[in-house]
Amino acid sequence: MSSLAEYEAQRASLIEDDRALRREYLTSNSRSEKEIGADKIVRRIRASEAETIWKEEHSSIPHPFPGMEFLTGKSIIVKTQLFEILSKMPKGALLHAHLDATVNAEFLLELALKQPAIHVRIQKPLEASNLATNLPEFRILPREQCTDIPSLTGPSYPLGSWVSLQNARNSFAPDLGGKDGFDNWVIGSMTINPAEAYGTHNTIAKIWKKFGSTFITSTGLIRVEPIFSEYIRQFFRSSIADGISYVEPRINFLYKHMYGADGQDNIPHREWLVMFDRVSNEVKEEMAQQGRAGQFIGARIIYSTIRFITPEELEWYTEDCIALKKEFPHLIAGFDLVGDENVLKPLIYYAETLLRFRERQKEEGVDIPFIFHAGETLGDGTEADVNLYDAILLGTKRIGHGYSLIKHPKLVETCRQKGIAVEVCPISNEILRLTSSMPMHPLPALLNNGVPVALCSDDPAVFGNMGLTFDYFQVLAASEITGLSTLGAIARDSIEFSTLDGEEKKIALDEFERRWAEFLDYVLEYGQ
């Protein structure tokens, strides 16, 4: 190799070899002129904004850069042209989101305020200094237990007593901010703020405590029949507004009942599915009436419970799941076990029950794929990391998070070859302190290794990354190889690796292509 020209040819070939596994390259020969043009525009804007808006000094944002901590950088992100463009992008499917954290806390509070029987209580006096840790407990009460205690904050409040949400809000102490103070307190208890993520709770273990508490708080509002339906409706509508056309939320079935409008804790799982189905159909109908039928293909549920139960308890849930699948075959998409892998039980602890679950499915003539969380950890060889081996051996259809997957050459190869997609949740990973910023995230490595990826928001109500636009934004900030074609490939794969089957999947993909073409036109016009 003597000449520079020869060197450059070898170099181009090596770079091509290295990128050959990327999923958008598999179809790159067919990339349209339009897509190439739109991709250039997006790259140009990304480069330009990296040098302008991301380099300005911001008093409250000490070190801005593209892909920085989401909770701090969000106020910059929403001002960018890149964000404006991505908000118009069709996103395909949302395959990893915990239902209880899919609707923003403000909206949930509004829903709750419409229910006079919803009450709130605290066990310690509220003070300005303990607003962040003295958390509200919510419950809908039977009519006869409803109270007329006037306030939650007065000296006459009997600690531990239920106060109606309306009363609590209307009389919230002025020195705690009055009604606005109440709203902030409630919303703060169901969301993570920057001071928590990057200050007081700046380790994985500490932020998980805060994270877990948001679910404990919000469940008292969400697991209430009249709210649940409206919550789901809002989840679907806001997803559609962000360009998401299909969702597979995980629903936590740990509690065996939810509360009815009558304040009784007696609505069983099958009723949850009835509600889910009804609202899903209503939203489809609503979209059809607006001539937007293709924008919402529908919704299915990944049945989930939590990794602290015993194997015997798990057996109850697997049987429950089978029964639901038999009654609602179109609604149950899969099965998962959730919770902080770093501290809860590993999959191997449940292996026997999970193997039996598969046998039982055969006996009952149903097919409920595992769609396991695994490797949501910084570990290498820890139980949480080793979950990846179990998830794959148990035949998981996709991997939730798979943050540590890139460490394992054999598993990367298996995911690529068998088509096991990874549900990557960049903003979730960053706020839960697996990574400090997007450029440190393993996603670019997964993409270069040809592992199929579906981009997901995980718990947008807690993290503030509603929809998928924010996560796509972060993906674009993390790699110069990644461009608009990459985002398109990821969105396509979210449909490809969903549990949609034959005809449904084809419709979803066709509709995606139609909208993608429209989107490219939009970008080309934007860039002029």
Next chain:
Amino acid sequence: MSSLAEYEAQRASLIEDDRALRREYLTSNSRSEKEIGADKIVRRIRASEAETIWKEEHSSIPHPFPGMEFLTGKSIIVKTQLFEILSKMPKGALLHAHLDATVNAEFLLELALKQPAIHVRIQKPLEASNLATNLPEFRILPREQCTDIPSLTGPSYPLGSWVSLQNARNSFAPDLGGKDGFDNWVIGSMTINPAEAYGTHNTIAKIWKKFGSTFITSTGLIRVEPIFSEYIRQFFRSSIADGISYVEPRINFLYKHMYGADGQDNIPHREWLVMFDRVSNEVKEEMAQQGRAGQFIGARIIYSTIRFITPEELEWYTEDCIALKKEFPHLIAGFDLVGDENVLKPLIYYAETLLRFRERQKEEGVDIPFIFHAGETLGDGTEADVNLYDAILLGTKRIGHGYSLIKHPKLVETCRQKGIAVEVCPISNEILRLTSSMPMHPLPALLNNGVPVALCSDDPAVFGNMGLTFDYFQVLAASEITGLSTLGAIARDSIEFSTLDGEEKKIALDEFERRWAEFLDYVLEYGQ
């Protein structure tokens, strides 16, 4: 697969497959009983200390955990048993260290204070508020230019004038801390402190500014003939004390001369090598006299210049390097271009000159391997990241840092197959903000992929990670798969992938094995 036993067998086999590429597994059949026992002890202590010393509350360390930010966690590290054990470990070779940052700043200041002709100056008045940014400039002056200006800090100090180091120190303003204040000011100008790394300079670009300034400051003290010799001697001695038996420092030859004892800037590169050779031989002799000959195999130089020169200027350096190699074939180990890859010129900018350099070597009958810095970046497809392709295509013997290597499947495969070792510098990467902590570092992924790794300290005088014990400590904190056998494999590879040849390498490896066996005895005794 129906039974649990069958499942568990498949699982064990999958885990084994996934780890089969690891370099310590290649020889695991021959792992001695001793090594297995010592490994268990180290794992037990690691697990125990993770739950004890790393979970205690420390007023100045808000979120302690193993592998945390080095500059904050160092005071905990040095109290651990793990650190005590690792400090006794034979480390093999140190293959990536910039000579100008290999001796701690306190020692360098002591050396400088012994030279009456060393002077210091500043261009702005020193105040308590600008001590961190108002940096000293040092120079040795010819006798006739030496001054008797009494102080650097008095109101009568003519800004920009040289003051002898002794005078400056003795009369340093009491409100700036007097002599201690002077020492802190000088040492602070040559080191990075936690407030800088994790606060004021908490981005890659910002910390590189501080990092770069430490070299600009220290060069005025180091590139002085009488100091240079003693500096090298201390580097060798302190390395030996940490269990390092061979070093391949990079020396920056950008400046064509250093200062002599007479204050003249006229000592050419060949004289630097004469000094290096002499001191190296003196230290070998010293070790032999102590009956410790095997503990210091020697030292060779990686000739380096900086990536901001023009290709024409580079040609001068390559010719200079060839001339030195011909005169000192045993001293020149390789050639590199250094500096912040994210902002300086990429390797491709120099490709033509570098290709010609290889031709010229053939003409001159010398062999000077490239040992390039590449991929010391969070980029994916950026110029700094793309340096990896060029480094490999140009035939680099090892890769300095290779932080972004794990993103590139083809390059990972190439490094494994061709035996291109990566000089991994964990603490450097963390302080220079490529990663926030060790568990986020890509090293475990490289190890699982069977890429040969040599662990290195990079710039220990600036980072405070003198020797290699601290870096080995961080490696052990980052992975549960990694154990004592992994550290042994890495240490062995540091010799294997050095530029030592045939007989020398064999001596170094044999000596390593002898010391490793002794070390295992020590660990076994420690663990009783």
